[in-house]
Amino acid sequence: MKPALKIFYPAACALFIMLLGSCTDPNAVMDNNTAIASHNWSYVNKVKFDCKIDDDKAAYNLYLNLRVTDNYKYSNLFVLIYQSTPGGKAKVTRYELKLAGRDGEWFGKGSGNLYSYQMPFKTGYKFPAAGIYHFEIEQNMRDNPLHEVSDVGLRIEKAR
Numbered sequence: 828m829k830p831a832l833k834i835f836y837p838a839a840c841a842l843f844i845m846l847l848g849s850c851t852d853p854n855a856v857m858d859n860n861t862a863i864a865s866h867n868w869s870y871v872n873k874v875k876f877d878c879k880i881d882d883d884k885a886a887y888n889l890y891l892n893l894r895v896t897d898n899y900k901y902s903n904l905f906v907l908i909y910q911s912t913p914g915g916k917a918k919v920t921r922y923e924l925k926l927a928g929r930d931g932e933w934f935g936k937g938s939g940n941l942y943s944y945q946m947p948f949k950t951g952y953k954f955p956a957a958g959i960y961h962f963e964i965e966q967n968m969r970d971n972p973l974h975e976v977s978d979v980g981l982r983i984e985k986a987r
Contacts, residue, residue, distance in 0.1 A: 854987065855982065855984045856880070856887070856984060856985065857876070857878045857981065858892070858981075858982040858983075858984075859876055859982075860894075860978045860980030861874045861875075861978065861979055861980060862977065863976050863977060863978060866974060866975050866976060866977055867974055867976075868966045868972055868973045868976040868979070869966075869971055869972040869973075870965060870966065870971050870972075872972075873909075873964060873965045874963065874964040874965075874979045874980070874981075875962070875963050876962045876963075876964075876980075876981045877959055877960070877961050877962075878959070878960050878983050879958070879959050879960075880957055880958060880959075880960060880983075881957055882957070883953065883955065885953070885986070886951045886986040887951075887952050887953070887954065887984065887985055887986055888947055888949070888951070888952070888985075888986050889947065889948055889983050890945045890948065890981070890982040890983075890984075891906065891908070891944075891945075891948055891964065891979070892943075892944070892945050892978070892979065892980030892981065892982055893924065893926075893943070893946070893976070893978070894935075894941050894942065894944070894976075894977040894978040895941070895975055895976050895977060896940050896941055896942075896977060897933070897937075897940045897941075898940070898974075898975045899926070899975040899976065900974070900975070901926070902925070902926055902927035902928070902929075902931070903923055903925050903926055904923070904924045904926060904966070904968065905921060905923050905924075905967040905968055906922050906924065906965065906966060907919055907964070907965040908920050908922060908962065908963070908965075909961075909964075909965070910960060910962055911962075912955060912958070912960060913956055913957075913958025913959055913960065914956070914958075920948075921967060922948050924944065926942070941977055945982060950986065962981055964979055964981070
């Protein structure tokens, strides 16, 4: 029985590792999140990401990832998203994210007291050139710091 176990155990481990590797999304170029310290997001604490784009002919969808607690006191969130090209050209765009309806019902997916959002801000977007793009996300609300924001992130995927 022990020789069979010596053969079965490594084979089962290898199969498990292959299954975990196959769970990743093949269209995702990046999907990263940053935790906000003490759930207090200040203007000066921009969330920063770098993304390498290899195929400038392909279309991409860009999403803002966000998690807020159920104590977040607004039904929306304004952000500034800064994008810098490999050549250094910078652009900033302001976006409003709708988080809840007029009745106060959260639009996000709830888990405990956290609500998660993945909201598109550019769809079918073609990057002007291949290279490394730099993104910064800044909260643009009146409150500073903005309370009850848990995580902020960026997802870039090839459009299907």
